[in-house]
Amino acid sequence: MLLLRLWNYIRGYVIILVEGFFLEKFINICIHRQIFLWDIKKLKNSTMRLKVSIPGFKLLRPVAKKTLCRVRIVRKKGLPFIMNRYKKRKAFVAGAFFFIALLYTLTSFVWTVEISGNKSLETEFILDKLASMGIKPGILKFGIDTESAASSLMLDIKELAWVGISVKGTKVRVEVAERKQPPEIVAKHIPCDIVALRDGIIKSIVVKAGQEKVKVGESVTKGQLLVSGAVETKNDQINTRLVHAIASIKARTWYEVRRRVESKAVMKERTGEKKDFYSLMLFTKRFDFFHGEAPYENFEKIEIKKRLSLGGDIELPFELITDRYYEVRLVEKELEIEEAKQSAMEEAYGEAVAAIPENAQIVSTGRNFIEDGQGGIDASVIIECIEEIGVAKEIGGK
Amino acid sequence: MPDNRSARRRKKDNNENPKNSLKEKVTEILELPKEVVLNVPKITMIGRNNLIIENYKGIIEYDERRIRVNTGIGILKITGERMAIKEITSEDIMVEGELLSIEVLK
Structure with missing residues (x-):
């Protein structure tokens, strides 16, 4: 029934009043002539109200004449009447079409390029590469061949293991996966030495090929020769033999980080005063409105960007940027000494742990505070590890 | 029993319009929609x-x-x-x- 009502609305209908003494006859004749009537309601004084479609209404006049009824339109309803009303407003219709056309053209461009998944690679770098390939804000999105762009990006940037490019609305989404860089390996047939990766004390040496140059318990410095690929023979006639040294050398290493315990801290406190400056970003051009100097001596600046978007992925190239300045007061605060110590230690420990390579085994961790005699305190963390420190280095190489 | 039989006969006799009853029977046998046929x-x-x-x-x-x-x-x-x-x-x-x-x- 809803469908029928909708259909009637689209076709358009009129609500009419029929006045006369032979209303039943009127209905019967209408039915006979295939004029569809609905919602017939009898009112007082021999009138009835009913609905009839527009083409049906045009056929009603002879029927009314025949049955001596008077027909009067109460209301016109439906789409054709609304359309009729807007037919006169040419500018409005033109504006509506213009709006649709504008929306269509604006959404057929790429307005943003989003890159996700990169860890060590700079986003800017990938964006530059994409731009040189022709994928940048401002181009038509229909011209993008995502597959070929993805493969050429992979070829261009060696660190990428996988690239997925998809166009969503006005956004180009680039997902990348970085390749884990394999360590530089000296090929088996090239003779090489083994040198120390970092300072430490040798704990064990297992040599498979080459001549060892250090002993267990000896302290070594970074870059020191541990196992030589040049094997000397006792026989002077024969020259030294060059081999590809292979050895497993484990050493104790120490990672130390010191942090000054700051008992005083300068805190910024907002005074509650703030001032906004507005700018409009149109495509890639920025328009500033009445920007002045920074209004306060000490301030914090926050940039709030609001992008006009239609739904999630369709972004338009208009951006409202609000530069908000908060006035701040600089307040020196005396910190609790224990708290300050704690936080300095945490920081030092975190930094030390970050420096330890993955394959190293932590043996012990030492934490202490060192006073420097002038009232200052340092938090010190020393982590002792056992790790593989041998690294192959081509003989005569860098 | 004889009463019953006579009642049935009477009912049959009552159906005086044979054309209509035939039509009715046919629609009943063929299971046609009655409102259309009749x-x-x-x-x-x-x-x-x-x-x-x-x-x-x-x-x-x-x-x-x-x-x-x-x-x-x-x-x-x-x-x-x-x-x-x-x-x-x-x-x-x-x-x-x-x-x-x-x-x-x-």
């Missing part, structure tokens, strides 16, 4: 507020409280309150309102 109305009532009469001949009287419709079986008189014709086509008529009674007048 030119009788099909009256459907949904609750007490909706009434659909299919295969009618014409409206004789229409009022808020009384509607009379000409059909193949005679005049159908419907009484009720605040009745309106929701839809009317050459095949069916849909009445809406508080229905009170339906009578068939020969």
Whole structure:
């Protein structure tokens, strides 16, 4: 029934009043002539109200004449009447079409390029590469061949293991996966030495090929020769033999980080005063409105960007940027000494742990505070590890 | 037993219009829709507020409280309150309102 009502609305209908003494006859004749009537309601004084479609209404006049009824339109309803009303407003219709056309053209461009998944690679770098390939804000999105762009990006940037490019609305989404860089390996047939990766004390040496140059318990410095690929023979006639040294050398290493315990801290406190400056970003051009100097001596600046978007992925190239300045007061605060110590230690420990390579085994961790005699305190963390420190280095190489 | 048999015979004899009864029998055997073949109305009532009469001949009287419709079986008189014709086509008529009674007048 809803469908029928909708259909009637689209076709358009009129609500009419029929006045006369032979209303039943009127209905019967209408039915006979295939004029569809609905919602017939009898009112007082021999009138009835009913609905009839527009083409049906045009056929009603002879029927009314025949049955001596008077027909009067109460209301016109439906789409054709609304359309009729807007037919006169040419500018409005033109504006509506213009709006649709504008929306269509604006959404057929790429307005943003989003890159996700990169860890060590700079986003800017990938964006530059994409731009040189022709994928940048401002181009038509229909011209993008995502597959070929993805493969050429992979070829261009060696660190990428996988690239997925998809166009969503006005956004180009680039997902990348970085390749884990394999360590530089000296090929088996090239003779090489083994040198120390970092300072430490040798704990064990297992040599498979080459001549060892250090002993267990000896302290070594970074870059020191541990196992030589040049094997000397006792026989002077024969020259030294060059081999590809292979050895497993484990050493104790120490990672130390010191942090000054700051008992005083300068805190910024907002005074509650703030001032906004507005700018409009149109495509890639920025328009500033009445920007002045920074209004306060000490301030914090926050940039709030609001992008006009239609739904999630369709972004338009208009951006409202609000530069908000908060006035701040600089307040020196005396910190609790224990708290300050704690936080300095945490920081030092975190930094030390970050420096330890993955394959190293932590043996012990030492934490202490060192006073420097002038009232200052340092938090010190020393982590002792056992790790593989041998690294192959081509003989005569860098 | 003999009483019963005579009653059945009488019923058969009562069917005086042989043409109509033949038609009726055929439609019954072939399971055809009766309202189409026999030119009788099909009256459907949904609750007490909706009434659909299919295969009618014409409206004789229409009022808020009384509607009379000409059909193949005679005049159908419907009484009720605040009745309106929701839809009317050459095949069916849909009445809406508080229905009170339906009578068939020969």
